[in-house]
Amino acid sequence: MTAALPPAQGRLRSLAPLVVLTAAAGYFLLPLWWLFVASTKSRGDLAVTPGLWFSDLALFGNLKDLFTHEDGVYVRWLVNTALYAGLGAALATLFSAMAGYVFAKHRFRGREAAFGVVLAGVLVPPAALALPLFLLFSSAELTNTYWAVLVPSAVSPLGVYLARVQVEAAVPDELIEAARMDGAGEYRIFFAIVLRLVRPALVTIFLFQSVAIWNNFFLPLIMLTDSDLYPVTLGLFSWNTQVLGDPDLTRLVVAGSLVSVVPLALAFVSLERYWRGGPLAGGVKG
């Protein structure tokens, strides 16, 4: 009996972790699978057929309706989202790199105090600032414009922190000094040398900030009233609130959710080698 146990026990011990890992994979994938299946169904099938398997294929009809509903407003939302999350994150990344470089390589009075304030900013979630931002923007009559979402999106205290850590780790002082000896100006040093050496960190900051902008629902919700300015998230939310009056919208919310996930998922998979080192690589230090 005892002689027979060890191999079986050994197999169980090596199998159990796999079971746990697979079960977890199921948990994380199941809702996405449901979303994919549901977006292929007609309105009738959506309500009556089993949720986790296909019935008659209505995907293309759903997509056509999604892109043409209300004169194709969904396409506009996609473009707006690309503008907010793409341009906003790109600007935030550039500004963070510039500031991070200064904090890492230049000495000036009050540097650590200023950096402390920036770090405190990391701890302030963007949603908490949305309300006072709204009050300020409305006194400047800037609410309900692209600027209302874009300007706050171009700031990333976390990005400044990550950029500083990375510049300190990846850019040797000797290199900067040598470039200076050769007569390179400060801007040239930054754009030609520093940015190139910290490129992986820039991708991380960009991804982070675009997810943060994507996820900051409070800001567009409070700032924007014109649906032409909505990002996808707010647009889908607004459709979802009208579902009771127009049940057919459910189909579009489902298909629209699926389509909205695709671009960022592709970005994450294609940039996997950058975040594989850890989304906060360099930021987690003892």
Add this chain to the structure above:
Amino acid sequence: MTGHASPAALRGGRRRSRTAIAGFLAPFALLFLATYLVPAGYALYKSFFVVERDGPFGTPHDVFGGLSNYTKALGDSEFLRGIGRMLLFGVVQYPLMVALALVLALLLDTRSARLQRLMRLIYFAPYAVPSVVAALMWGFLYSPGLSPFTEGPGGLGIDVDFLGTHAILWSIANVVTWTYCGFNMIVLVTALQTIDRDLYRAARVDGASDWQIVRHIKLPLLRPALVLITVFSIIGILQLFTEPQVLSTLTGSITSDYTPSLAAFNEAGANNYSYAAAISMILAVVTAVLSTVFMRIAWRNR
């Protein structure tokens, strides 16, 4: 983190360096000022005012009200209940999420590189889903008409109402766990990979079991990563807004002041801006105090 001033900067021309510093810092500094510092200051200022009207039809105007918005909020049982709800949420959801992330990270750490890569992609996938879409999706999965889950257990004689008054908080907790668990797992698994494998070998030679290696080597070395995750969780949970706001379109269980952030949003929607500002300030203070206290404790017991 506090790197020393680079000699390069010192030897470079002082003046040239100074204009460069200003030029590089300006964009971030101005935006940070405009979107962080000024709004925070403005919210604080605004929170000391109350709206008054000259008679029932008079135009509303702000008058200084001292701390009256704060005493009102701290005397509002629904608002306090919202804060208590977030604390309860945090006490239950946070340990579950971190435990799951930790178990997955520890299990993955000893697996083949190929499996590790695949699983990391899968676990991280929900993080790429915007929280509005995650909430919409789970909302469908919770809805009796559409869900593949409400039918099943119901057929077994168990009635599951994911959107009911009692279950809704935990339904929200599930959405949050689903979205952020993989992110936390990646942070942990990355921290694990920076550990020198020789430590494990040495421990094995000394006769340490798998569990002892986890307990005495891996967990202590994961501490900085766990502290980071915890601070981000404290902040995120107290500010909980998107998920309950999206799910509130499906159920009456989520009231307008279900979470403090929802309360601030809805008060602002009702034009009670200064009261909403006071709520935001209280929330910010609670968040700052909790995360600072936590960090103090975490670093002291090192």
